[in-house]
Amino acid sequence: MGFLTIAESTGEVASTLATEIIVILFAVGIYLFLMSQKTKRLNFKYIIILLSVFLFQIMAEPMWSDIGLADWAYLYRNVSWIFTIGFASIFMITFYIVDEKIKNRSETVSFFLYLLVLTSISTIIESILFSVGLREYSTTLTQSFSGISLLGLVPIEILLASALVGALVIPLYKYLTE
Amino acid sequence: MASIYKYKIIEDEMVGLEISLILATIVSLIFLSKKQKNIIIIFLITFIGVLLFEYFTQALWENIGLADWAYLYLDIAWILTLGWTLNILWVTFFVSKQFKNMPKIGSFVTIILLSSLLGIVGEIILVKTGIRVYSPEVLALASGNLIAGAVPIESLYYVPAFMTLVVAFKRYWQNNLRIGGED
Numbered sequence: 001m002g003f004l005t006i007a008e009s010t011g012e013v014a015s016t017l018a019t020e021i022i023v024i025l026f027a028v029g030i031y032l033f034l035m036s037q038k039t040k041r042l043n044f045k046y047i048i049i050l051l052s053v054f055l056f057q058i059m060a061e062p063m064w065s066d067i068g069l070a071d072w073a074y075l076y077r078n079v080s081w082i083f084t085i086g087f088a089s090i091f092m093i094t095f096y097i098v099d100e101k102i103k104n105r106s107e108t109v110s111f112f113l114y115l116l117v118l119t120s121i122s123t124i125i126e127s128i129l130f131s132v133g134l135r136e137y138s139t140t141l142t143q144s145f146s147g148i149s150l151l152g153l154v155p156i157e158i159l160l161a162s163a164l165v166g167a168l169v170i171p172l173y174k175y176l177t178e
Numbered sequence: 179m180a181s182i183y184k185y186k187i188i189e190d191e192m193v194g195l196e197i198s199l200i201l202a203t204i205v206s207l208i209f210l211s212k213k214q215k216n217i218i219i220i221f222l223i224t225f226i227g228v229l230l231f232e233y234f235t236q237a238l239w240e241n242i243g244l245a246d247w248a249y250l251y252l253d254i255a256w257i258l259t260l261g262w263t264l265n266i267l268w269v270t271f272f273v274s275k276q277f278k279n280m281p282k283i284g285s286f287v288t289i290i291l292l293s294s295l296l297g298i299v300g301e302i303i304l305v306k307t308g309i310r311v312y313s314p315e316v317l318a319l320a321s322g323n324l325i326a327g328a329v330p331i332e333s334l335y336y337v338p339a340f341m342t343l344v345v346a347f348k349r350y351w352q353n354n355l356r357i358g359g360e361d
Contacts, residue, residue, distance in 0.1 A: 138315040144252065165234070
């Protein structure tokens with residue numbers, strides 16, 4: 001399909017089984033941590049954020065591929081449930097940080113704080129995925145890139161894409177859970 | 179980008195589409211403003227939600243043949259953003275009038291279903307007039323089955339996914355800004 005990957009130039013191949021185990025442990029760890037914090041309706045919130053992230057994965061499927069993971073890590077085609085739980089966990093820890101650690105704000109201010117925290121974390125994660133070759137962008141997508149890179153490593157558009165995903169997923173989650 | 183659809187683009191018809199959508203927006207806002215408070219703000223929120231989504235997914239398709247002034251950035255056409263926005267506003271208005279006692283989650287789902295239906299009809303028109311062309315990656319993932327001989331059948335879940343995110347965006351900001359609204 002003409003996908004490009006930075007891994008082709010670096011020659012690096014990710015140790016994918018390690019990736020899957022790390023993501024699962026990370027997701028379980030976040031879940032147990034939020035449970036220990038007595039987060040209200042935790043299971044319901046997790047279901048909603050998983051669905052929200054999955055919706056976005058469906059939409060973005062033609063734009064990138066999640067490659068190199070074990071067969072059992074895929075839900076269908078190149079949509080990986082490993083990344084669904086991984087990014088859902090990043091959203092959940094973002095909500096925790098903003099709601100519990102930075103209090104006394106309006107929801108509007110919270111929204112932008114969510115975006116700030118989420119974009120910071122997910123840009124780093126996305127950059128790692130891209131750099132180790134687990135994430136490939138479609139040719140059409142790379143053609144729309146400006147050519148400017150973030151710290152000389154990854155396209156700056158990753159930063160914008162992370163914020164855009166948050167700007168649409170956060171309202172869906174918040175609307176359905178509040 | 180090559181299109182599998184070989185419909186002739188007629189520039190005059192394109193300008194007609196642009197003018198029609200602008201007029202439809204003006205008429206809709208005048209009508210809805212008499213029925214609904216803060217309709218301009220609600221319109222702007224919805225427009226921004228659609229635009230965010232279009233910006234994110236711009237690599238999935240091209241909008242071609244419109245007048246230069248109809249484009250905002252690359253091939254993102256604000257004219258088509260108006261079309262999606264009007265779809266959501268009118269469906270919201272219709273659902274609020276026809277299903278007054280429906281719980282919020284029920285109206286949320288109904289709005290998504292109805293606006294998706296209209297959205298798919300809109301997509302068929304755009305593809306058949308040659309305005310909308312899908313990227314090779316979208317066509318590669320599509321099964322090859324088409325609705326009305328134009329739109330990939332996968333739009334049956336792509337369009338509702340889009341609507342779910344945008345309608346939630348609209349409701350979330352209506353609640354946040356406490357501007358009320360029909361839904």
